[in-house]
Amino acid sequence: MKTLLTSVPQWFPISPYLACGILAGQLKAAGYQADTLDFNVEFFNDILKPDYLQTSLAAAKAFAENPLLHCSDKRDEEKYSRKMSDIAGERNKIISSYLAENEANISATISEIDGAVQVLKTRELFYDPEQLYRAKDIVKSALRIASLPYVPARIQIDNYIANPYMTYDFADIDFQCREPQLNMFVPYFEEKLKAYDLSSYQLIGISITDLSQIVPGFTLARLLKKYSNAKICFGGNYVYKIAKELKQIPKVFEDYCDYLLIGDGETTIVELVEYLSGKREIAQVHSLVYADTKGDIMATQTTPPLNLDKIYYPDFEMYDFEKYFSPEIVIPVQLGKGCYWGKCTFCDFYTGQQKFDLKSVVRAVDEVEYLSRKYQTPFFNFVDECIPPKFYHAFAKEIIKRGIKIYFYSFARLEKQFTHEVLKVLYQAGARFFMWGYEAESERVMKLMNKGIDLKYRKKILRDAADVGLWNLCTFLLGYPSETQEELQATIHTIYDDTIVNTSTPSNFALKKNAILKDHIEEAEITDFEPNGELHISYKYHSDVNTMEEIKKNRNAFEKQFLIDTADRLFPHTFTESDYLLMYLAKYGRDYLKSYRLKYKKELLF
Numbered sequence: 001m002k003t004l005l006t007s008v009p010q011w012f013p014i015s016p017y018l019a020c021g022i023l024a025g026q027l028k029a030a031g032y033q034a035d036t037l038d039f040n041v042e043f044f045n046d047i048l049k050p051d052y053l054q055t056s057l058a059a060a061k062a063f064a065e066n067p068l069l070h071c072s073d074k075r076d077e078e079k080y081s082r083k084m085s086d087i088a089g090e091r092n093k094i095i096s097s098y099l100a101e102n103e104a105n106i107s108a109t110i111s112e113i114d115g116a117v118q119v120l121k122t123r124e125l126f127y128d129p130e131q132l133y134r135a136k137d138i139v140k141s142a143l144r145i146a147s148l149p150y151v152p153a154r155i156q157i158d159n160y161i162a163n164p165y166m167t168y169d170f171a172d173i174d175f176q177c178r179e180p181q182l183n184m185f186v187p188y189f190e191e192k193l194k195a196y197d198l199s200s201y202q203l204i205g206i207s208i209t210d211l212s213q214i215v216p217g218f219t220l221a222r223l224l225k226k227y228s229n230a231k232i233c234f235g236g237n238y239v240y241k242i243a244k245e246l247k248q249i250p251k252v253f254e255d256y257c258d259y260l261l262i263g264d265g266e267t268t269i270v271e272l273v274e275y276l277s278g279k280r281e282i283a284q285v286h287s288l289v290y291a292d293t294k295g296d297i298m299a300t301q302t303t304p305p306l307n308l309d310k311i312y313y314p315d316f317e318m319y320d321f322e323k324y325f326s327p328e329i330v331i332p333v334q335l336g337k338g339c340y341w342g343k344c345t346f347c348d349f350y351t352g353q354q355k356f357d358l359k360s361v362v363r364a365v366d367e368v369e370y371l372s373r374k375y376q377t378p379f380f381n382f383v384d385e386c387i388p389p390k391f392y393h394a395f396a397k398e399i400i401k402r403g404i405k406i407y408f409y410s411f412a413r414l415e416k417q418f419t420h421e422v423l424k425v426l427y428q429a430g431a432r433f434f435m436w437g438y439e440a441e442s443e444r445v446m447k448l449m450n451k452g453i454d455l456k457y458r459k460k461i462l463r464d465a466a467d468v469g470l471w472n473l474c475t476f477l478l479g480y481p482s483e484t485q486e487e488l489q490a491t492i493h494t495i496y497d498d499t500i501v502n503t504s505t506p507s508n509f510a511l512k513k514n515a516i517l518k519d520h521i522e523e524a525e526i527t528d529f530e531p532n533g534e535l536h537i538s539y540k541y542h543s544d545v546n547t548m549e550e551i552k553k554n555r556n557a558f559e560k561q562f563l564i565d566t567a568d569r570l571f572p573h574t575f576t577e578s579d580y581l582l583m584y585l586a587k588y589g590r591d592y593l594k595s596y597r598l599k600y601k602k603e604l605l606f
């Protein structure tokens with residue numbers, strides 16, 4: 001009995017995805033064979049090549065000469081021919097203006113892409129900020145070329161922008177999964193799968209953790225259903241969040257998958273393999289959704305909480321680290337599960353995980369020590385939603401006691417227990433930055449968000465962190481419903497304050513299906529909301545105070561200006577480059593990064 005666990009585009013291709021490693025570790029410990037395959041990193045390696053870009057460019061030019069789109073399957077015509085015609089018009093406009101404006105850059109990008117990828121993967125080149133930022137811009141331009149035949153859908157290193165003419169209703173996703181003219185992943189996976197012998201697998205798992213993976217993940221699943229005999233299983237945080245909707249769609253179980261694995265997968269994956277090996281009944285597999293022989297969708301009992309110290313170490317043995325767009329190996333580790341606060345009104349990060357719990361300090365440090373030795377790396381990303389200060393302090397002291405040389409980062413809450421002393425010990429243990437949830441400056445807005453931190457302390461914590469040598473990456477939530485312009489400006493003022501904020505990650509407020517706020521919308525002056533597509537995890541909402549469009553407009557205007565104002569700085573703003581930031585901080589330290597001013601002029605593409 002052999003299982004393949006896969007992760008899919010789009011995800012930032014710097015380090016392996018943890019979920020597949022954890023499940024592979026569980027299966028192997030239970031005596032089953034398990035392989036892992038990162039289709040995301042394969043994808044970026046395959047498309048960031050001169051040949052692929054040349055082919056994309058030729059396809060875009062050919063389209064511009066005959067700018068028409070007809071449904072590949074005649075049965076789709078009634079529903080989609082009008083949309084195909086609109087997309088064709090839009091595509092033609094984008095391609096024509098891109099070709100006219102970028103003639104000189106296109107050939108330079110294609111000839112320089114190999115070198116740019118090498119910069120990202122090679123220590124001697126990567127740690128030169130001038131080369132790094134230039135390489136990142138070349139990759140960005142290359143991905144614009146790769147996207148041209150599929151615009152207005154677009155692949156970026158940090159996102160997949162799905163076709164805006166399509167909704168997140170299953171019917172539209174299904175159409176895109178069958179339509180090679182709209183979805184670059186159809187021809188990509190059709191070709192890619194030819195390179196693999198999948199006949200030895202009885203089960204293939206596909207992990208979907210973000211909206212950006214829905215179209216690619218469903219495309220892969222559909223092709224695997226067609227070309228392999230394996231049972232197909234969807235898992236991952238995103239699948240948990242849309243499980244209710246998926247259960248209502250029989251076609252999902254006919255054309256895309258056999259099972260949904262709901263929530264934490266450590267127990268379910270082993271029980272599912274036991275079922276497929278004839279060792280238990282399907283009803284005895286916890287947290288599973290499947291179609292029975294009559295086609296009825298069934299759901300089994302939820303997995304009992306795990307003893308986290310009993311989870312086996314993640315297994316990354318199958319990963320080819322040379323393929324990652326990074327000169328160092330950064331290992332993701334989960335020290336616990338869930339969020340110990342779990343009450344922020346807007347948040348759905350922790351949903352799908354069992355009730356908050358932590359590994360014991362000794363077990364957590366054992367795991368880090370083992371992984372550091374096994375993969376010969378000091379770099380770690382603790383992927384937890386937040387780690388309590390008391391635990392973190394004890395963890396850091398244990399790292400120091402054992403003399404383990406590592407560098408790490410994680411999310412953290414601005415709790416007053418992160419004292420100067422605790423932060424100093426964390427720095428000594430190898431912490432180089434924390435991703436603090438600052439959210440908003442306004443006390444009123446913070447209260448509405450129910451962030452649950454004592455606001456008197458948060459700037460002191462950030463100053464103390466800076467004092468011990470830590471870098472402060474702060475996440476901000478702009479446009480919380482009812483936030484006034486003055487309140488928004490106060491937050492923006494904080495984002496610009498580089499004595500406390502070194503990197504900012506500003507997000508728009510979104511009304512998530514699984515967030516607490518959904519049941520208390522009146523508190524945030526939301527009048528009503530409606531689905532944004534069956535498989536989308538946020539709602540469209542209405543507010544008389546500030547609309548979704550205004551929030552987006554304000555945020556875009558702020559972000560554009562911020563990027564211009566900080567264009568010569570290192571890492572002023574990021575959503576996905578935290579691993580790079582860790583490497584740079586480990587090599588150069590906070591002061592160097594803070595004072596460095598780039599001579600290279602970043603290309604600010606808006």
Ligand code: SF4
Pocket residue numbers: 339340341342343344347348349350385386413437451
């Ligand atoms: S935003 Fe962070 S602290 Fe708040 S509930 Fe979500 S994970 Fe927990």
